[in-house]
Amino acid sequence: MTRVVISGTGLYQPPHVITNAELVEAFNAYAALQNKQHADAIAAGTRAAITNSSVEFIEKASGIKQRYVIDKAGVLDPTRMYPRFEARADEQLSLMAEIAVDAAKQALAAAGKTGADVDAVLCAAANMQRAYPAMAVEIQQAIGAGGYGFDMNVACSSATFAIEQAVNAVKAGSARCVLVVNPEITSAHLEWRDRDCHFIFGDVCTAVIIEAADTATSSEQWEILGTKLATEFSSNIRNNFGFMNRAEDNDPLGRDKTFYQEGRKVFKEVVPMAAAHIEKHLHTLRVEPTQVRRFWLHQANQGMNQLVIKKLLGSDGNADIAPLILDEFANTASAGSVIAFHRHHSDLAKGDLGVICSFGAGYSIGSVIVKKR
Ligand code: CO8
Numbered sequence: 512m513t514r515v516v517i518s519g520t521g522l523y524q525p526p527h528v529i530t531n532a533e534l535v536e537a538f539n540a541y542a543a544l545q546n547k548q549h550a551d552a553i554a555a556g557t558r559a560a561i562t563n564s565s566v567e568f569i570e571k572a573s574g575i576k577q578r579y580v581i582d583k584a585g586v587l588d589p590t591r592m593y594p595r596f597e598a599r600a601d602e603q604l605s606l607m608a609e610i611a612v613d614a615a616k617q618a619l620a621a622a623g624k625t626g627a628d629v630d631a632v633l634c635a636a637a638n639m640q641r642a643y644p645a646m647a648v649e650i651q652q653a654i655g656a657g658g659y660g661f662d663m664n665v666a667c668s669s670a671t672f673a674i675e676q677a678v679n680a681v682k683a684g685s686a687r688c689v690l691v692v693n694p695e696i697t698s699a700h701l702e703w704r705d706r707d708c709h710f711i712f713g714d715v716c717t718a719v720i721i722e723a724a725d726t727a728t729s730s731e732q733w734e735i736l737g738t739k740l741a742t743e744f745s746s747n748i749r750n751n752f753g754f755m756n757r758a759e760d761n762d763p764l765g766r767d768k769t770f771y772q773e774g775r776k777v778f779k780e781v782v783p784m785a786a787a788h789i790e791k792h793l794h795t796l797r798v799e800p801t802q803v804r805r806f807w808l809h810q811a812n813q814g815m816n817q818l819v820i821k822k823l824l825g826s827d828g829n830a831d832i833a834p835l836i837l838d839e840f841a842n843t844a845s846a847g848s849v850i851a852f853h854r855h856h857s858d859l860a861k862g863d864l865g866v867i868c869s870f871g872a873g874y875s876i877g878s879v880i881v882k883k884r
């Protein structure tokens with residue numbers, strides 16, 4: 512049986528930081544402008560005033576302190592409240608491909624590989640920049656890879672679901688070395704004008720190299736002992752943007768065309784699902800959760816991760832057992848658990864076990880059990 516390893520990871524980090532204080536200041540300026548513009552309707556009771564956001568709420572409810580974004584000015588402009596990206600000609604590398612190539616180059620360098628060694632590219636993210644041609648094929652060409660590429664979307668679980676496809680491809684022999692990239696330009700599909708969610712997301716791109724153990728040469732390798740995917744339909748996290756919007760004659764910029772959620776329900780329903788999923792997966796390998804050295808969990812909410820760990824271990828975790836990166840990056844959709852792995856794996860010892868786990872819209876949950884070689 513072919514043994515498969517993660518032999519390198521990479522991280523593209525956007526140039527701009529938005530702190531909670533800056534975010535709240537922009538939101539409250541937007542609220543003041545809107546409330547002034549609609550003062551008559553608000554006074555007549557036909558329209559609700561927009562309530563201010565607060566740094567205290569954001570930090571207490573989520574643990575998020577800041578986020579990285581590709582464009583800051585557009586997001587913080589109270590008359591705009593979304594990023595400004597220049598349209599690119601078809602001949603130019605697309606923005607999603609550009610950040611994916613940046614992360615991919617780092618992952619390739621870490622794995623001691625070049626683009627020519629790669630024979631499959633999976634571009635896995637919660638939103639795609641366009642319908643086609645696939646971003647993965649553009650990235651494949653940009654790094655000089657052979658083989659094939661395709662895009663896939665399982666919302667926040669896109670990375671772990673892609674890792675399973677990569678492992679299967681290497682085991683089946685359809686690829687030798689797979690690049691998985693997760694370009695998450697969340698700033699373009701977050702509703703920055705909605706107080707309930709304006710603080711949640713940040714931009715980033717992660718990359719992972721997956722190959723057969725006998726071709727891997729990097730100094731650090733993680734054997735993938737198993738992967739387990741699960742989905743269960745829910746509309747509690749949703750985005751109705753799509754190619755049918757025009758035909759449906761509804762508002763292409765309507766509120767439901769960006770991210771929206773029932774945050775409380777998601778919190779309550781996903782925590783037990785994620786804990787049970789990880790436990791079941793570990794048991795298939797006869798491993799108890801307490802034998803796991805580190806959990807690299809999806810990064811949506813600090814309280815969620817603390818509860819998942821408590822359910823698994825029967826005690827409170829800490830930053831060593833389950834590192835948090837969401838304070839710095841916010842929720843980066845599918846990239847979150849991979850950033851946690853990328854940032855926090857080098858200190859582990861040979862033989863240590865770890866779990867990369869994502870959970871999100873769908874609902875979808877994906878776990879990857881790894882062992883340091
Ligand atoms: N500032 C001040 N007060 C606020 C704010 C704000 N910004 N927002 C809400 N409040 C107030 C509310 O009005 C409410 O007041 P009151 O009690 O007087 O009615 C109070 O605060 C509590 O509001 P909520 O019940 O809404 O707040 P919660 O404590 O539930 O916290 C969270 C909200 C943080 C969103 C929380 O529910 C949460 O994190 N839930 C988990 C859900 C989650 O993480 N979802 C995302 C996971 S899926 C994913 O990661 C990716 C999805 C697919 C990819 C899409 C990529 C874009």
